[in-house]
Amino acid sequence: MNEPDLSVSLGRLRLKNPVMPASGTFNFGKEYAEYFDLNQMGAVVNKSVMLQPRQGNAPPRIVETPCGMLSSIGLPSQGIEEFLTVQLPFMRALECAAIVSVSGTSAEEFGELVSVLDRAGGVDALELNLSCPNFVDKVIFATDCGLMAEVLQECRRRTSLPLIAKLSPNVTDIVQMARLAEKHGADMLCAVNTFTGMAIDVRTRRPVLGTVTGGLSGPAIKPIVLRMVWQITQAVGLPVIACGGISNGTDAVEFLLAGAAAVQVGTANFINPLAIPETIAGIRQYMLDSGPHSVTEIIGAAWRRSAAGR
Amino acid sequence: MFLHCFWAMLITGTILDLRPAGPEYFVLRAHAPQVVQHAAPGQFVMLQGWGEQDPLLRRPFDFHRLDREAGAFEVLFKVKGHGTAMISRLRPGDPLSVLGPLGRPIPFHEAPKAVGLIGRGSGVSPMFTIAEEVRRRGGRSYALVSARSPDRLLCVDELRPFCQAVWTFTDDAGGGAALRQALETLVRDEALDAVFTCGSNRLASLVAQLGQEGHFAGYAFMDAPMACGVGTCKGCVCRVRRDGAGYRYALACLEGPVFPLSEVLIE
């Protein structure tokens, strides 16, 4: 039987398969290297790095919800200096694309990180975490058109590396935000970060999380993210990396059919350290069973079916 | 630089036995030789006894017993919510997904002379492997078992053969004050190297306080909510004193779950 071709191109970024970890659910790979060969992945993505070392939020930081979890980690970071000497060399040494996720508290901070990483070398793309819902001051860049445009312009000015804008689902119209990111220089979109939510302990009558609200992730959000990816990919020309509740090959194929060019596996890594290799194997099996030769041919295939009627 | 357990594995084990150990308490015995082979007292496992996505997360449990010859481990748990209720309904022969061993083994003194073990409720569970290890190294253990009521005093008979003495304390019989007194006497009369505590913040604070005055090293098993157990979610933090001033956040799944009471803040 013919081995299916799982490689995809996201603009200039070529990946040997469309599967990578979601930022913040994989550290930078080291912990999971004991469970599977990280070189199998399409790309590696680190936990968003900040310019300065930070401690992150006060506990409790996580709480489980039906088919999901709320988290408010608050971007603890080793800071960019240690990242360049410890984490980045590890990521670079892997035989897959190195996507560096960065986060800042202002456009200047984002810009500075982008400049440093542009000079560092060996970075294949930069993912801008514009959408962390858990900064103490609760600014989500990707929910404010002005702020998002400002950050993107600043970053675009400083690098020619492919820029991925990670969108927030906490908006009225995600397509509008996707268009805005396209207009201000993003090369790709990542959809999406976590949904702001909360939980209350009925016994203590207090919010469970130390920061009151947190971000919802996991299988619970998958249908909503699928709808968002479906809408964005039909409205915007940029490649979209889907992220939200993807736990296995079937989930991944669903997102590819909805128009995503690649997928990120997030919360699923926590439950199953083999979620990423199993997702890759699941896509391959789907291609062997029922797909065309190249995975690129199933990207967006569901729109065409939907347009053609039943 | 990188704190993590190099022997952790993800395997599908098999339930060998599941028996009630008191009201709401169960002991689960599972065959998981690859995990047991490298496991040490103070470490834990993340278990998943269901295939679907609800409950979503694995559940963390301390090792109660490590039986290397049989390739089996035991955990002692309390039915608290959905996850532990599901685990309590498993049957011998059922598969059990096991991630472990996780966390840092207890840094034992090479030749401990005497240690105190204080457990409340299911917090008695990890004391058994410690008592076993202390005896193997030629030391003596003294166990103080605490519970709300007499029927919740767990593992007392199991601990006896491995301990110099086992005392029990229940709330209905003024257990708090009595336990404090017993511990003070023990600290005074025996040259304790270390005291381990699990299952109660109140008892951990007591040990921390006595440790400051006395000459033993106090340790507490900390339980923070955990998603991954391996250091990637950054969810399981405890506050730990910093050398200079203030505190930092330490991941309980990597640096713990057992922390020196001279460092960790009991909140």
Ligand SMILES: Cc1cc2nc3c(=O)[nH]c(=O)nc-3n(C[C@H](O)[C@H](O)[C@H](O)COP(=O)(O)OP(=O)(O)OC[C@H]3O[C@@H](n4cnc5c(N)ncnc54)[C@H](O)[C@@H]3O)c2cc1C
């Ligand atoms: C390192 C470690 C070792 C543990 N060892 C033991 C043990 O040996 N015996 C035992 O009885 N219990 C132990 N616990 C506590 C045990 O993990 C929880 O009681 C269990 O997860 C509850 O799950 P549930 O679905 O029944 O309860 P629910 O309340 O429905 O759980 C909801 C969520 O909260 C989390 N959670 C609830 N209580 C705790 C808790 N006390 N600590 C951490 N997370 C919690 C659950 O994991 C789950 O994600 C340990 C906890 C940790 C962190």
Ligand SMILES: Cc1cc2nc3c(=O)[nH]c(=O)nc-3n(C[C@H](O)[C@H](O)[C@H](O)COP(=O)(O)O)c2cc1C
């Ligand atoms: C514990 C945790 C930490 C996260 N940290 C980051 C982060 O540092 N940067 C980021 O861009 N997204 C972060 N995210 C969001 C994820 O990358 C992802 O967008 C989200 O969890 C949805 O995907 P999932 O349902 O597959 O987890 C984090 C999510 C979780 C659950």
Ligand code: FES
């Ligand atoms: S449980 Fe995820 S970092 Fe400790």
